[in-house]
Amino acid sequence: GAGVSQTPSNKVTEKGKYVELRCDPISGHTALYWYRQSLGQGPEFLIYFQGTGAADDSGLPNDRFFAVRPEGSVSTLKIQRTERGDSAVYLCASSQDRDRGNTGELFFGEGSRLTVL
Amino acid sequence: AQKITQTQPGMFVQEKEAVTLDCTYDTSDQSYGLFWYKQPSSGEMIFLIYQGSYDEQNATEGRYSLNFQKARKSANLVISASQLGDSAMYFCAMGGNEKLTFGTGTRLTIIP
Numbered sequence: 001g002a003g004v005s006q007t008p009s010n011k012v013t014e015k016g017k018y019v020e021l022r023c024d025p026i027s028g029h030t031a032l033y034w035y036r037q038s039l040g041q042g043p044e045f046l047i048y049f050q051g052t053g054a055a056d057d058s059g060l061p062n063d064r065f066f067a068v069r070p071e072g073s074v075s076t077l078k079i080q081r082t083e084r085g086d087s088a089v090y091l092c093a094s095s096q097d098r099d100r101g102n103t104g105e106l107f108f109g110e111g112s113r114l115t116v117l
Numbered sequence: 118a119q120k121i122t123q124t125q126p127g128m129f130v131q132e133k134e135a136v137t138l139d140c141t142y143d144t145s146d147q148s149y150g151l152f153w154y155k156q157p158s159s160g161e162m163i164f165l166i167y168q169g170s171y172d173e174q175n176a177t178e179g180r181y182s183l184n185f186q187k188a189r190k191s192a193n194l195v196i197s198a199s200q201l202g203d204s205a206m207y208f209c210a211m212g213g214n215e216k217l218t219f220g221t222g223t224r225l226t227i228i229p
Contacts, residue, residue, distance in 0.1 A: 033217075035219075041221055042210075104150055104217075105164050111160050111161075
């Protein structure tokens with residue numbers, strides 16, 4: 001598809017379990033972002049990749065959260081020992097190379113809704 | 118650090134009227150961008166409009182315009198001739214380097 005694709009769209013898990021959320025960005029976009037959106041809030045930044053490397057992971061809440069982008073395209077957000085407070089919509093976005101003079105607009109996927117019981 | 122403030126949690130507007138959604142920001146960056154996104158109930162974030170901090174003219178995109186007042190650090194979104202399909206959450210965001218920082222949003226409801 002032409003847009004950002006996220007899977008699964010919904011994930012229900014039990015407290016303490018491990019979860020992986022996948023993001024397939026727009027083809028050719030070098031930058032990839034993960035955001036978390038809790039109910040009634042705006043998206044909160046988690047981590048940003050430029051190519052394969054994490055350029056900024058300052059938004060990850062703790063060491064239970066980890067993300068990878070091994071080949072510079074698809075990214076996986078990994079959450080260990082999930083807690084009820086991790087329940088939220090996890091949004092992935094991608095953007096073009098900023099050096100090309102674009103605005104830095106982010107193109108978002110539809111999100112993965114995580115519910116931790 | 119960057120901060121976005123949206124003080125209107127919810128607004129109700131009659132169809133076909135114009136509406137202004139407020140956004141103020143705070144940053145120490147000299148160069149930055151301001152963005153508005155729409156989030157309908159489906160959850161997807163839809164880009165609406167962009168304003169660069171050095172742009173002298175206010176941005177416009179169809180029925181959307183951005184009232185940029187740099188000295189006041191405000192970037193209000195104006196929607197003209199509102200439609201029922203405009204009912205959604207609206208988020209103001211800003212970016213200085215790479216990542217965007219979002220406000221808490223305004224829920225806009227258009228009344229027929």
